[in-house]
Amino acid sequence: MMQQDARSPLAHLGGALGFGKYMTNAMVLCRYSDGTGWEKPSLVPYGTLAFDPCALVLHYGQAIYEGMKAYRSPDASIALFRPDRNAARFRASARRMEMAEMPEGLFIEAVSTLVDAQRDWVPAGAESSLYLRPVMVADEAAFGVRRSTTYLFFIVATPVDALYRDGMAPFRLMVSEDFARAAPGGGGDAKTSGNYGRTLIALEAARRSGFNNVLWLDPVEREFIEEAGITNVFVRRGRDLLTPPLNGRILPGVMRETILQLARDWGLSAIEREISVTELLSGIDAGDVDEVFLSGTAVHVAPVGVIARRGREHRLAAAGEAQSLAKRLSQAISEIQRGLVADTRGWMRRVAAPSDCLVLSEP
Template sequence: MSQDIGFIQREVLKEKPDPASLGFGKYFTDYMLVMDYDVENGWHAARITPYEPITLDPSAMVFHYGQAIFEGLKAYRTADGTIQMFRPEKNMKRLNDSCDRLCIPQIDEGFLLKAIKQLVLTEKDWVPNEAGTSLYVRPFIFSTEPYLGVRPAQQYKLMVILSPSGAYYGDQLSPVKIYVEEEYVRAVIGGVGHVKTAGNYAASLKAQEIAESKGYAQILWLDAKENKYVEEVGSMNIFFKINGEVVTPKLNGSILPGVTRDSVIQLLAYWGVPVREARISIEEVFEAYERGELEEVFGAGTAAVISPVGELNWNGRIITINDNQIGEISQRLYDEMTAIQLGKKEDPFNWTVKIAQVEV
């Protein structure tokens, strides 16, 4: 892999959006990172180019056989003007785990992180500094070889695009309503549920559409075999605080190993809060509610950071958690995580990676 990163200048820069209107995934910066792969050259031709449409052959294998993976991480601007990222090495490793599962050639994680840092530095003026905002970083890889036949492709493209973003759910800490899905399944053990491949999300859309029509923001998926054990929410890992202990579903091959999930577990252990990874059924959750022991439910993910859950609907049984208010642990986790990400508090875990010091 070449260690040079090319640069193609954009003729006219975009007008930046009003920070109050950012939302999530609506706007994209001036530049993107691109790399190509073929059998002869491996990963090569890394370059930062103007953000623009791409052209693919109609027979490009991604359209027909679905070799497409992605990641999601963020860059933050701190009060002193530092731009930093949160545990990006975990995302690079998970990207390669996804590559392995989908028979995509491995990426040099160190070089890709270096290239992403250079891209973010190029776009430093796009990193917002308003409360609750960040620059979302989306690396993705897809097969480009023009061929019809079921086998791993021999040509790929890696791209990284950037999007200045606000809160994922609007009012970030307002508890969301979640529908427990019983008809459709997200993933099976032995499948691709533990990696970030595009097909996982396509398979979730029908259930998500039904849930939204009933007034619910997200789906809580159950296991595909017995349809009883909790797995994850569509865009987050899930946590339950039951009688003083925080429990999250144990990784089993069909649950995504979230970076924020891992950070939550480490933070809770650091604070001395009992935390456990375990197989937990939806029946156990509702029984804990009936006993008055279900104290909090919250999701954890890169986009939302921490998202409290105020209502669960399972097969018509509706429960309201903590009077539909954010819980103490959820609030503390959100405050601590975002304070570390924004450089407002000491980072005892060395999670943050500084990219540059820029003028405030």
Template sequence: MSEEIKVQLTTQPGEKPDSTNLSFGKFFTDHMFIMDYHKDKGWYDPRIVPYAPIAMDPAAMVFHYGQAVFEGMKAYLTESGKVLLFRPDQNMKRLNRSNERLGIPEVDGEFVIHAIQTLIEVDKSWIPTEKGTSLYVRPFIIATEPCLGVRSSYTYQLIVILSPVGAYYSSGLEPVKINVESSYTRAVRGGIGFAKAAGNYAASIKAQENAKKEGYSQVLWLDAIEKKYIEEVGSMNIFFKIGGTVITPAINGSILEGVTRSSVITLLQEWGVPVEERKLSIEEIYEAYTNGKLEEVFGTGTAAVISPVGELHWNEHTMEINDGKIGEVSQKLYDTITGLQSGHLPDTRNWTLTF
């Protein structure tokens, strides 16, 4: 797509939040990107406009049949004043995998990255610079056709919004407590678990709320069929270091193929750390714990980057990991990935886009 992006600047710039006291996803910049789709025209009319509520027909199909997908990435301001994005091409590939699964038309990933760059340039002054902060980038696509027929919509909007954010967890890089969910199911193979679809997150909310009432930060999901095999955490992929080997569930059609997950696997392999992608049962985790072989557990994702796990609760069992402290591998991964994302470490893998 080569259509020029029209830019309409706001006449009422918003007040920027205190960047030393940012939460996650509560503040939004002055502008947003919008692009429309019609089945007879394809994607058209790319534009940057002032951030504002969007007007939609009450019969818009997204409200009734859930055709909604999204992505998440972060932009950082380097010490030289450049903006840095971490592996945005992988986010675009995953966006199109999600689109395909939900019957949403494919987007031109290179053009969307260009649109994101243009939007960030417009709102560049919103990028926070304190340690642990960034500008969160949220592209999403929704079905907009007013129709109550159960089918793919004929019209869509792709929208990109920006949010200056602090750490995903208010405690920062501190080990979190996670509850292993044994009752509810998030996704099943053959469903939409591998897609970054809004419905996946709706399915996780009840269990997440229950876990928080019990003092846990996140939920660890088991497979839907046997309620036995590890899948992922609510907002992250999950890794276990057992007897020197790092193990993560294999991509199986019901878990998200995370960009940070892929980056972690590559780094571990380069460092000579044994890493396996395979089926992993909760019983195997508990056995490793009782034998003293469960050395580290950590989650990976765009929002939190690396999230060390200090405690796992499964049925009546409480497993304290590494004395509740951050593990050596978790810390090294966090330092390396955030170093690459912020431009403090050299990028020898062409993972970053700087502009």
């Protein structure tokens, strides 16, 4: 196991890192305005941001974000996992929200600048990483429902532990039939802040009932599964791996795309199709469903043990380690992310110091 450098700020924190418990001491800012376009990213001390009370984001919700991670390899180098996919999704989210689209190269430059400056904050633990949160908000001070003419882009970072780790109990999900996450044409495939705020009422109800999260159904028939909380869902039946299709309501997860590619490379039948919740639960009861698992940047790959609907719990038999596809996927992806095996697919982008390294300045 890699040891944390004693000079690292992480060496003095002690205990679990958690998720968002500690923030690094710097962030990146970048501004956009119509007519002049994007400024060069600036590295600044982590601190409070000031907004005019009339900033459009506060009234009309033009806000998008990403979630991604940087990893430390055994040779102490730092790399990002598939940042091009996050950059592309960030542009797609901006397009859906009628916001300024950040060039993918500029997005990756901004992320790399922060990671390079904060490389001492990248944990060396086998289940830890530096989580990065790029955000863009409409900061023009104005009233009226319209596109903003100015935007603030920023990135903050936090060293984190994995949200799901070996030895933890599988997830418990409660099917939500009273609320829907997204409607057709409603932007459920954009990583916009409003898509998450509206889910809290169902999430908190599930937690009060002893569940980890919500299994969302389609908003029309309330019959087909979509996401679980803010993660993508997979169902394995033998050598068939099923996941709901990208129908405009489901976020195109980077981990989801990675899992589908690996499964196909391994000779599995990876199928994107609608999955009836009735079909799923009856399959679990009959023992025909081998695994249900979740995927996402924060949760990685996590097994599901129970799905409850209308007061009844449907329990999945625990897959043995040799039979668990979730375990195999998690290990294979983690080994690539941490530089333990050759990156034959070009998924990792090593972070090198920018040629014109920015000077830390006041925001």
